[in-house]
Amino acid sequence: MLPSEAWVTGSASLQAHRRRRALASALLGAALLGGAAGCGDRAGSDPVAAPPPPIPGDLLDSERNTIEVFRKVSPSVVYVANTKVSRGSFLFQARETPQGAGSGFIWDEQGHIVTNYHVVHGGEKFAVSLPDGTTYDAALIGVEPRKDLAVLKIETEAALHPVQLADSHQLLVGQKVLAIGNPFGLDSTLTTGVISALGREIESIAGTRIEDVIQTDASINPGNSGGPLLDSHGRVIGITTAIFSTSGTSAGIGFAVPAATIARLVPQLIRFGRVKWAGLGVAVLPDHIAAQWGILGVIVRDVFPDSPAAKAGMRSMQVDQRGIPRGFDVITRVDDHPVSQLVDLIDVLDDFEPGDKVKVEFERDGEAHRAEVELGEASS
Template sequence: MIKIRIKYLLILIVVAGSFFYFTAYSSARPGQAAALQELLPQERKTVSLFESCAPSVVYITSIAVRQDLFSMNVFKVPQGTGSGFIWDKKGHVVTNFHVIQDAQAAEVTLADHSNWKASLVGVEVDKDLAVLKIDAPADKLQPVKVGSSASLRVGQSVYAIGNPFGFDHTLTTGIISGLGREITSVSNRPIQGVIQTDAAINPGNSGGPLLDSHGRLIGINTAIYSPSGAYAGIGFAVPVDTIKRLVPQIIRYGKARKPGLGIQIADDYITARLDIKGVLIVDVLKGSPAAKAGLKPTVQNVFGEIVLGDIIVALNGKPINNTNDLYRILDNLKVGDTVRLTVERDGRRRTVTITLMAV
């Protein structure tokens, strides 16, 4: 008899618990929907943008290989973290070069928290870009929607999604504070046309997407201006038009095909010490357009004296005072373009025509 009563008691407890669970669950769902409806239209738009774009953003861990001094065993340790975004269904992931710089390996974590080993496809150091590849199935990959940076306006809303300080899929908002800015890349070459934003960008945000109000990629978050190293209201993103031009080249060739003259040039501090205004040619590559145009490299004569080469002073009529001036002009040209190069030799100027080669 006691056993029967206990059995009925257990049944009543289970039924009551189930009733409470389904009642609570069913009442919570309408509450959540109601809470969403209570949001302002702009808030609902921001929530929708984040939920639709977050799956395109990844968490990147750069890994270093270390060896135990006693056991001599090799092990991997995290070296740094950053952000990136899915480029296509083939598993290509775009990030900043400095995120994976000096790493022996890298790991990509998707929005569903699955981890994938990444291989390096190629880099463009001068624009701080890198392309990785993971072997995740296509149904796990949501490529970012690619926009344009040509028609951006100061004051329009922007959204940054990344992993600052390791907090994955963090959304920050702001506006475009400025356009046409210039920052310096890892290779000390200028990156032009950079987007300035006040959306919070902190360590770990590097490589993540900067989006417009339609959730389209307009830039890759790359750098901040801050005396302390933390967010100070000034962040910079490399424009998407630069990304669209270079990433397909990196995927196809393993590097970007940049226009060049076929020369090696001296660093600015050397020309400054020599009191030279312009860009000094150190070497001319054999068979290059520069060699065909008769440009003269810097050489050492039979007496051991250094004989300076040609000094570039203008390109297409625009004055060249230093290497950055030369890079800025070349960045706006393409492989195969014909240019007029003005050089100074023995105090005299001459202009030659050169067809730019891929470097």
């Protein structure tokens, strides 16, 4: 696991985001000789968008592809603002304090927005700004800290443009990628690069491992979090999540949670507000105790009644009258995956769903045991 990932949440407020957009529009207007003044906030502009200018014929094919992908997907990328409400005494009004900002993308026509958990973490009020400048209050629908995912929802009659997901299992190192987001509050910013590596592991805000992460050299900076990482067809291959940096800005090493994880978990967040993880129905001892005892595996402390583990014949730890352990089960393998510490057990169970059957190997008093277990739902 990489030691120094940095979450790339911006700290700009919604007002600062609007000021940056207005400034950028004003600078653009000043640069166009004979043109009109800068557009400022586009919320009040003509709702009938002009058709995009034709792509010049003398561009390289790779340039034309980049332009086409940006035109196709940028309407699906949003700005997410997160504020906390400070409630004072009855003499003072409640005050809203910006907690962070980032990016997100439109999941469906019903208004669901996918972003990172760390973008919304700590907030009580949320706002989503579409590329046309309109801003909506957003409801927090569900979060999954273990995989750094969250879903918001806006209510709008406007036509929304959902993204398309790619099969992230088919990716190749060296493949072209594009990232669209709002670094430093600068909306609809495009950066490009390649897939630098696959199968990386990073640590989530919850302290668990996120596996099969995509590494890219496309520039990712504060405010990019939650935005899409795209292939050359404009399909989402991942959600930009973290950077490896000593300064907090891009050093050419960025990470994205893969589309396969998004596709599996987001529908659960929309339906249930949480992810239903598979579990054995056991409580275990911390890894450092197993290490002190010279045990390689996960020590079972308690087996809950009527749990999958109980039905498979696993037992709670036995202790004598002085409280000294005299017998316990040690989980060493699940299916074909060795288990040497708790994070290994969590990672392998993450690949299954409640109701799936797995083979669990465990040791008891030096004897090896093997049982088929039908997984249940892990407790929250």
